[in-house]
Amino acid sequence: QVQLVExxxxxxxxxxxxxxxxxxxxxxxxxYAMGWFRQAPGKERxxxxxxxxxxxxxxxxxxxxxRFTISRDNAKNTAYLQMNSLKIEDTAVYYCASAPTxxxxxxxxxxYWGQGTxxxxxx
Numbered sequence: 233q234v235q236l237v238e239x240x241x242x243x244x245x246x247x248x249x250x251x252x253x254x255x256x257x258x259x260x261x262x263x264y265a266m267g268w269f270r271q272a273p274g275k276e277r278x279x280x281x282x283x284x285x286x287x288x289x290x291x292x293x294x295x296x297x298x299r300f301t302i303s304r305d306n307a308k309n310t311a312y313l314q315m316n317s318l319k320i321e322d323t324a325v326y327y328c329a330s331a332p333t334x335x336x337x338x339x340x341x342x343x344y345w346g347q348g349t350x351x352x353x354x355x
Contacts, residue, residue: 234258234344236328241349246320248353252313254328254346262306265331267342268313270324270351277339280326281313285334296322318353326351 240252254266267282281302282291290302301314311328326349329342 234330236330236344236346238326238328238346238349241326241351243352243354244318246318246353246355248318249314249316250318250351252315252326252328252349252351254311254313256309256311256330259330259344261304261309261330263334265333265336266302266304266311267329267331267336267339268302268311268326269329269339270322270326271348272321272324275324277327279339282331282336283311284336289336291336315351318351320353320355322351323353324351325349 235257237255244250265284268280269277270280271277279293283302283304287304299317304311328346330344331337331342
């Protein structure tokens with residue numbers, strides 16, 4: 233059974249930083265792409281960032297490009313999302329997800345999801 237556990241969310245002022253972690257188990261982590269997604273109240277879940285199995289390829293939503301950085305440590309079975317220059321509109325529940333492929337797939341292809349961690353950015 234694959235398990236993904238996010239941590240690192242919280243309350244931060246606009247302009248601040250947070251680092252989210254996603255600890256994975258139950259699947260050979262280093263073989264699979266990972267993604268971060270978020271869902272704000274009343275909105276659909278949206279893509280934030282993704283990283284290929286090796287970490288060589290990364291992708292970002294336009295809204296976070298230049299502010300967020302996705303990374304992974306295959307030795308620790310953990311993916312990260314470093315979030316800098318946070319804005320009020322970044323407030324959402326953030327989810328990590330594991331893909332069944334090494335290359336980054338479309339959002340609908342991710343097959344395992346974490347429970348989410350709340351990020352709240354205040355003014």
